[in-house]
Amino acid sequence: MSRGSESIKELRKICQESRYEGGMPWFERIFFRRISIYFTKLLLKMGISANQATLISFFIGIIGGSFFVFGDPKYWVVGALLLYPCMVFDRVDGEIARYNNSASAAGEYWDGVCDIFLNSYRMACMTLGIYSLFHELPVLIFGYIAVASPLFSHISKLLAYKLELFSESFINNDNIKTKKSKKQILFRYGSLIFNPHESIVLAILAVAMIDLYIPAVIIVIPLIGSFMINARYVYIILYGVAVLIVTIFRVHNVINKGTIPNF
């Protein structure tokens, strides 16, 4: 039997369902996995390996990210639309690896590094784009927060792993079966808005659409001064500050309680 000659249903079983033992999250299923399987089939027939799929995803991400450098929201819509295939191909490489039984630590590692780099690259390009509209220094300050705080967040997690500052329940992470606390559910929804790996396409698209139709607003804050604000600027501010607060909360938790919280 040649590669990729299975039907879509069989491919789904081989490539997707083995990945999620406790059921696929609805967001993942509807927005990514439903489409990614067709690309997987195509690439399998073409004989493209998992690492090559990662590379394709990386280049689409670089090209899509570059569109955010421009201030015009139309370019942002194009960039956000290009982000979508980038994320789909990010799923495709895992599916190909699972099909070929070639899943390796190396592949997962490069996948992760590319993801982290692309996220910071996008944020940097977005900041420059918004700056080209307003020419205000606060944009760059919030932009730097949005670029650096996800990296800061990764380091705070990984360093805690390195120093073995984690509880037993964190390693045997079976919160799929156990009932989630209210706090965890809150963070789940919070991460749907701010998590770069799942919903950033929708968030950027929404924000760019708002800016297409609604012009920038001038906000006057007493004592500090007046600022021009549009939806994209608000998104950058919210993203950076939210990730920073979560990270500071995590570092505080690690130092005072000795464990990494489950987020």
Add this chain to the structure above:
Amino acid sequence: MDESIKELRKICQESRYENEGGMPWFERNFYRRISIYFTKLFLKIGLSANQATLLSLISALVGGFFLIFANNTLYLLISALFLIFSLILDRVDGEIARYNKSDSKFGRYFDFMVGSSAQSYINICMTFGAYNALHDPTVFAFGFLAVIVPWLSVVSSFFLLYREPILYGEKVLPNKSEKTSDKKVLLENICMNPMRRVNNFLGPVALMYPILMITALDVYFAPVSLNIPIIGLFVVNARYAFLIVYGVGKLSSFILKMRSLHKKEFGSKHN
């Protein structure tokens, strides 16, 4: 807390470098010679190691803030004072921990987080300084590169060594004691070592010195305008040039490092 400075040095400093074959020259003359007096002071006041780390962070934040201004000798001196003070305090916390025998993983965690975030904060402040001198937003493109790449380098090396084993439920630490007499490895060491030295000079330990020196250059030398064919006219000062060299150099050394790590950890096979 009645020990003399000499005894304190033995307790707090020499035990740190026992396994490393003595204190490095730079370390001894620039930090440890002064830091012991602060250690004595802090021990008398009763400050803990974590509080010393926090003081070092605050001092770095203040010192970085004074780098934002375009070309000003007074502000530069103030920022140099605070930044060097924060580097010294960074040694003091370890010495206090060694004296109190309160050395803990949490202290190290906090120390590393503070150190790495202060470095990129100072880098960002210098970018704003370069912008205030030149008023050219392309400074920020290289500024972003100079912030992203060093952090990504740290993240990816942690990612490689520690993330996967825990995800898979068992902990496999990398074996450092493995010795190979392979010719390729030898060649790689010869090629990579100078790179590593440059990296150590520009890297997280002593980034503040080049930044201060280059900001000082800007005070005395006017920016140069370069006419690059096709691209256009660039006005470059020392800080802008440093950002470009630092960002691009870090990126290339990151790629080289990743390649050698990849070979070491995963072998040369590709799937």
